Every structure is written in C-alpha cells, then in structure tokens.
Amino acid sequence: MFRLFRKTLAICLIGLGLGILLVLLLPLTGWLFIIGVSIICMGFAWLAC
Numbered sequence: 001m002f003r004l005f006r007k008t009l010a011i012c013l014i015g016l017g018l019g020i021l022l023v024l025l026l027p028l029t030g031w032l033f034i035i036g037v038s039i040i041c042m043g044f045a046w047l048a049c
Contacts, residue, residue, distance in 0.1 A: 013043030
C-alpha cells in the first residue's frame with residue numbers, strides 16, 4: 001500500500017515539474033526552470049527508491 005502511494009506521489013511530482021516547464025515555454029525568468037527541473041528530479045529519485 002505504501003509503495004503504491006509513493007509511486008503515485010512520484011508521478012504527481014514529475015507531472016507538476018513538467019507542468020511548470022510547459023508554462024516556461026512562455027518567456028519567464030530562469031528560477032522557475034530550476035524549480036521545475038528539481039521537482040522532476042525529485043520525482044524520479046522517489047520512483048527509484
């Protein structure tokens with residue numbers, strides 16, 4: 001049960017990061033890009049554990 005919850009949370013994190021990156025297709029500042037990439041990396045790290 002906990003394992004399924006962790007995978008779901010990781011996929012949500014990856015989706016959130018991708019959403020932030022898609023918003024960045026509009027010209028915005030670079031710090032949002034860093035936040036999006038870090039959220040995606042956190043999601044993949046969560047999936048790996």
